[in-house]
Amino acid sequence: MRDKVSIGLLGLGVVGSGVIKLIENHQEKLVHQLGCEVSVKSVLVRSLDKTRNVEVDRTFLTTNPDDIINDPEIDVIVEVMGGIEETYQYILNAFANKKHVVTANKDLVALYGTNLEAAARKNKCDFYYEASVAGGIPILRGIADGLSSDRIQKVMGIVNGTTNYILTKMSNEGFSYLDALKEAQELGFAEADPTADVEGLDAARKMAILGRLAFSTDVALEDVEVTGIKSLELEDLQYGDKFGYAMKLIGYAQSKDHQIEVSVQPTLLSKEHPLADVKNEYNAVYVYGEAVGETMFYGPGAGSLPTATAVVSDLVTVIKNMRLGVSGTHSLEARFKKELRSADQRSGQYYLRIHVKDRVGAFSEISTLFNDLEISFKRILQTPIKKRESAEIILVTHQTSLDNFQHALDQLKKLEVVLQLKSYYKVEGDAAYELAGTTKTLS
């Protein structure tokens, strides 16, 4: 057995520099845990001459991936370069060369995770990707190991720090969406092109990965229904607040009788729900297990050192497995054939805001429409709109099927009394404690 494990690092950006710092600063702890030294042997970079915020001997750098992937002395590849197709090939080649791989690349794992697990298994290699979901929070292990004996029914996540920061600003300080986005960009919590974040795609990738692990089925990225936060209006956050809800971009992965649904959508979340208190750029993942009930894992969803912590913890696991001779035995293979729930099988509570003509019987028409569809209301608020002969109606429904609710929306739009259907959002957490199989009530 080697008395030293050599790492090849693909990428030396924000996370890559963090990985190098952690391996250097915590060498003593690593040696104690692993009984061997760990060192970074080579690093793939785009340019040899760039100034970096970590000291790396220039002789370690290379611009040729083959220098790393084909180096027989390198045991583990740590991929923190990002990108998809090219990176996918590098990792497949690494497995073919019997190298273990740790990655932080959510785009890649969301798209090709299942194939990569299979390639790792075939080559008896380890493949770990804790850092791909919720940065420094050890949530994948939490699900795979900590709750391994339970049957997970529901995962809800605030898994995108940018949008959570924006929503916190809107809620707490009354910022508009655009002003909040601008501030997030100035503080470095949002990128110059925030599309993937604000349209929910980044969160969708993480939910696909979480759904796969939680339900042992091959959730594909295109299975995730996605709605972003770009069209959110402050009014809806304020009405929500008045009713006891916080607006959050929530990723859902739910399973019932092995039929699953995975989505990302702006949600009015009961302030009693543990996720409602997650503020600013923080992430959290709420897991509801049949036996354990409610658990939540909270922490930083991004950042150089938090993400590097997850990468190096994976690395510790990989090296332990190597030294114990059990590499490649932990790969995840789906137990269940994927079956998605249809709209009539999915139920929820919904908030909607409608502008109607301000005349006698207006509300009665709307109420009749919902009544005919057997949708009842939990909350109703009607207020006149100044200087116009119209009124604003806010409704929160009780549980109904998604199918039925969509039907109601279609019919609403056709009513002559309805001027505009302003917005509608999922409502969650009112019934968090009434989940299948439990009669527990919390005050």
Place this chain on the structure above:
Amino acid sequence: MRDKVSIGLLGLGVVGSGVIKLIENHQEKLVHQLGCEVSVKSVLVRSLDKTRNVEVDRTFLTTNPDDIINDPEIDVIVEVMGGIEETYQYILNAFANKKHVVTANKDLVALYGTNLEAAARKNKCDFYYEASVAGGIPILRGIADGLSSDRIQKVMGIVNGTTNYILTKMSNEGFSYLDALKEAQELGFAEADPTADVEGLDAARKMAILGRLAFSTDVALEDVEVTGIKSLELEDLQYGDKFGYAMKLIGYAQSKDHQIEVSVQPTLLSKEHPLADVKNEYNAVYVYGEAVGETMFYGPGAGSLPTATAVVSDLVTVIKNMRLGVSGTHSLEARFKKELRSADQRSGQYYLRIHVKDRVGAFSEISTLFNDLEISFKRILQTPIKKRESAEIILVTHQTSLDNFQHALDQLKKLEVVLQLKSYYKVEGDAAYELAGTTKTLS
């Protein structure tokens, strides 16, 4: 290799019945994860005739521990009987017979954990005890695996559900301590004899275990300084609330330069701190790592199935290790000699409530006393007390050493103007984001 793993269960109470239910209900998942069947072969009980809330074939029951500990067909002992000295002997004997052990027994692990780890190591056996701390929350793995690459600086825990339930009732509904305790007892959240909970001993046991894992040093139960909640007065919760603090029984384990302090004490926690929102009987453990920053693990701290989830997840790990031939390789051995921090090395913020004579210059005398000790105030509130010639003064200090603060208390009591020192509590979370090494600020 056996195609079936046999378990011996010591105890068939609340947790034991949960373990049996989980193993039966999740057999298919266990077989998939482990590639073998798992079954409970014998169960140690006090009486063979007791009615139980789980169906167990009577032929599986025994009142003789040797039937289990000496049974060569039993691979793993699950200890959920409680007790200390006798149980300790059973487990030592189990290790001597090369059986792996999973326990939920915090009293035992807090007292003899270090010895038991050593005995397991010596016999190449596994020893896991996730359920001993915070029931269903996978916090021990979170620290040992998920944050394995980080250097943990601080652990803060709400690790006793009974006291958190009582404090929630007092805060939210204005109950007195005694009324809240009574309600907790009626609902089954507090035992008939609540001493170990309300005096903080139960929390202290868990903090000793957490401190050991977080700092890799042999924290003993007697190293934990403990203050319970029995003498809490509602007034202090209400003043705290007014100042933006929630009263919580917080377990602390902190390390600086490998000098540690571990304590359990009622604390006024900033409402901005993630632990401040943990309500009712829920538990949560907040971990501050040098690299990862703030993380928190939240969930049920007790209960049959949540605790059984942690036990069976440990069992899954033990059986995986058996099948991979790596049993006994994960034991925890302290890396650092224990060194406790002295009172002058410990600093904090403090709240205090004093009754003084209501006369000119009263506050000035007190203010001079603190000023001479270089303790400055963050908040001051003085209100007259009706129908008495006295006034109540509430102070919240800035950071000062514990030593210095105790010195101030001694001098205060001697002041002629001071009628009574009513109470004092630690204040936490104002400076949570100013921890060593980070300049991060959160709004």
